[in-house]
Amino acid sequence: MTGQERAGRIKLVLMDVDGTMTDGSLFVLPDGEEIKAYHVRDGMGVLLAHQAGIKTGIITGKTSKSVERRAEKLRIGEVYQGILNKKKILDEIAARHKLQIEEIAYIGDDLGDLEVMKAVGLAGSPADAHPVIRKHSHWVSQYGGGKGAVREFIEFILEAQGIWDQIEEKVKRLFDFKL
Numbered sequence: 001m002t003g004q005e006r007a008g009r010i011k012l013v014l015m016d017v018d019g020t021m022t023d024g025s026l027f028v029l030p031d032g033e034e035i036k037a038y039h040v041r042d043g044m045g046v047l048l049a050h051q052a053g054i055k056t057g058i059i060t061g062k063t064s065k066s067v068e069r070r071a072e073k074l075r076i077g078e079v080y081q082g083i084l085n086k087k088k089i090l091d092e093i094a095a096r097h098k099l100q101i102e103e104i105a106y107i108g109d110d111l112g113d114l115e116v117m118k119a120v121g122l123a124g125s126p127a128d129a130h131p132v133i134r135k136h137s138h139w140v141s142q143y144g145g146g147k148g149a150v151r152e153f154i155e156f157i158l159e160a161q162g163i164w165d166q167i168e169e170k171v172k173r174l175f176d177f178k179l
Contacts, residue, residue, distance in 0.1 A: 003138040006122040007160035011103045013049055014078070014090065014116070015150055017060040017067055019109035020126060023146035036066045037146065045151030046074045051170050052163055054154075057093060059086045061112050087115040107153045109133055109145050124153040 018024050021042055027035040046056050057078025058071055064081065071079045080089045094101055102121035106113070109129040117123035117136050125137040126149035134140050139156060141149035158164045 003122065003156075004160045006102075006138055007105070007157045008162075009103050010054065010105045010122055010157050010161070011099055012055045012057065012093070012097060012105070013154060013157065014057045014059055014093070014104060014106045014120075016106075016108035016110075016113050017058060017064075018062055019129070019145040020107055021058075021070075021146060021150055023144060024109070025146075034062075034064050034066065036064065036070075038070055039146050039148055039151075041148040042146070042150035043070075043074055045148075045154040046076060048151075048158065048167055048171065049154045050075065051167050051174075052158055052161070054157070055097065059083050059089050059106075059116070061086075084112070086113065087119060090116050090119060105153070105157060107150060122157070124156075125149075 015021055021038055022036045029035065049056050056076045058067065058076055059080045060067060061083060067081055078093055083089050094104060101119055104120045105122035105124065106116050106120045107124040108117055109126050110133060111130060113133060114136060123137045124139040125133045126141050126143060126145040128144040141152045143149045143152055158167055
């Protein structure tokens with residue numbers, strides 16, 4: 001089955017954070033708090049998914065206040081931090097939303113994402129993901145982590161589902177401009 005066929009069934013997009021929604025850089029303040037940089041294009045991608053009725057979530061191995069705030073701002077419904085067994089959380093999310101695993105997409109960049117990526121219906125990765133992750137991806141972005149890979153992944157899904165034009169029109173009306 002092609003990546004495009006897989007994308008046509010997606011109802012939920014899950015994402016890793018470090019190296020996927022960010023470029024993987026961490027700035028550590030003297031008090032130990034970590035600061036991360038997020039790309040606005042990826043945030044718009046999440047909002048586009050929501051406009052299409054696609055749910056979103058985060059499963060990340062690290063814990064950070066910035067992830068909480070970013071998820072809250074983007075209205076990301078599922079947020080799990082400090083998770084080492086991401087596959088277990090994937091199964092719980094699927095059950096709670098009454099989704100088949102094939103209806104879930106995941107984008108990740110490193111070895112901690114591998115088991116989830118092997119399980120989901122559509123696995124994606126940033127261009128600079130670990131080679132093993134790229135090998136197990138159904139789709140690889142042309143952008144690196146934190147540089148628009150999440151947005152590109154979501155747009156790929158929307159195009160595969162044949163709803164990109166409808167979403168584009170919604171966004172034009174929402175922001176009252178032409179794309």
